[in-house]
Amino acid sequence: MPPQTRGTALRHRLAELRGPDVPAKALDARALAALAANPGCRRRAILDGAGVDKTALAGALGAPSAFGQSQFALTRGNAFEAKVKADGGAELLRLVREHLDPGAEPATRAAAVPDLSAIGPEGRTARTALALREAAQATEPAEDGEGGEGGESSQGGRGGGWVLLDHPMLALEVAGSPAFLEPDAVVVHPDGSWTVVEIKSFPMLDGSADPAKVGAAARQAAVYVLALEEVAARLDPAPRVRHDVLLVCPKDFSNLPTASAVDVRKQRAVTARQLARLTRVQDIADALPEGTCFAPDLPAEQLTAAVEAVPATYAPECLSACELAFHCRQRSRAADEVTTLGRAVRAELGGLATVEDVLSAARGESGDAADPAVAALRRAAALRAEALGVPCP
Known part of the structure; x- marks a missing residue:
């Protein structure tokens, strides 16, 4: 077929x-x-x-x-995200440059924010891929005689600058079926590299956030990195997808944004292997x-x-x-x-699949004594009986 x-x-x-x-x-x-x-x-x-x-x-x-999530948490998160992306993403780009790319030229003008609207997830995915391709082409090295010294503009490419993709749509094949994913933002650096941005409403207190929540955000961002790498692989030359994602959260108990770079290489490798x-x-x-x-x-x-x-x-x-x-x-x-x-x-417990199998093996009623799991259970049962002063089962 x-x-x-x-x-x-x-x-x-x-x-x-x-x-x-x-x-x-x-x-x-x-x-x-x-x-x-x-x-x-x-x-x-x-x-x-x-x-x-x-x-x-x-x-x-x-x-x-x-x-x-509760409706209150969703509303609060949407309001915080809108604040972070206000004024053409000026504050967001400042955080990206500060935490991930301090050597890059500052955004002296508003970042390019492509229109990613299209019909259906397939259309939005194609529109996102086109916007990323155009951003990659804009940061390719200039020909001799173009730009500044060495044939490159001050932004490291042919008119390249910061590009902000607000809620792009990415596709990733999962178990033979396509899944459409929507990160909060993807930033294209002046050097042409790509960064995933995750915006969360949980706070960073004294520069650190809840490790469990950060871990969940890192696993989620790793999925976006995988999908973004597939887009990059279809371009020649392939842009670099950064494995340090930017996690943006409210600072302390305020509504002011702060950020932290999170290395998701481990989460990316585990997710790719598991998928x-x-x-x-x-x-x-x-x-x-x-x-x-x-x-x-x-x-x-x-x-x-x-x-x-x-x-x-x-x-x-x-x-x-x-x-x-x-x-x-x-x-x-x-x-x-x-x-x-x-x-x-x-x-x-190895081949012991039910609780009754485990108890039976511990009592010596079933199981192979040479099985390490069975031997450990019988030893544990003997120690328990000794500690409680009861007959060993």
Whole structure:
């Protein structure tokens, strides 16, 4: 089957899974980073790939999740972002230069802010790629006789300067299906390099922010860096995508912006490796029973059967990253799975998949004594019995 025909068939199949007349929910970088953190979960892969609204699905299953930002936090974040980008992004460019490119010429004039509006995500992605290409061409070395000394302008290129892309649209292939991503901003430096900017509403107190929130922002920015690298790879010569992203936050308890450079090389490498491990959405869809549908308006019994038809890989970390976490936790507990205790515990227990298997092995009722996990459990049981003064099981 030709690739174009396969793509059309896959889109049709995903629409069937999503439900008739149910609009697709876009896969953003936050969700993509969470998906990359748990690449073995086929359930999340197919639901995200099909554009299923997992919040509505969780509510229909009777396990609603409080996952997500409050309306107040969203409003505050939008107001802060507008403040950072005011006056053509003058303050944002100052922060970029101060923290990432102090040797660059200051923005003596307003940065170029290309119009990125277009119809649909595909159109916006193409318009973003065109704007980045034009910015790269503007910073190419000048021919002899053009610009200043050495054939280059004072901005390091042929009329090159600062360029600010406000909410560009990038595309990244995930498990054989395209995901459209929208970073807060991308800045093109006078030397032609590209920087991802993440604007968050949590504060930086005395120059540092909550490490957990910074880590989540870094994983999200790493997804944008990966997508931006794919755009750069299609240009000749390929511009440099900086791995130091700019994190902009309110300073202390004010609404004044401050920033910090965050190195996302580690997060980028991990995300790229995990995304490469994802099972293709097409393969998961092909394995589902005919008629499977995740439309939230279906009867609860039918919806539960559809969700259970796709294997999940639950871990406690899912509670802060996935809307279906409460449903998956209920099922995991009902099945007595050791994954409810965390990935680290699950990794230590080897082939012991249920809590009853673990207790039985510790009591010496089952398991191979030569298995390191079984031997450790029996030793732990003996130490516990000794400490409590009770007979060893």
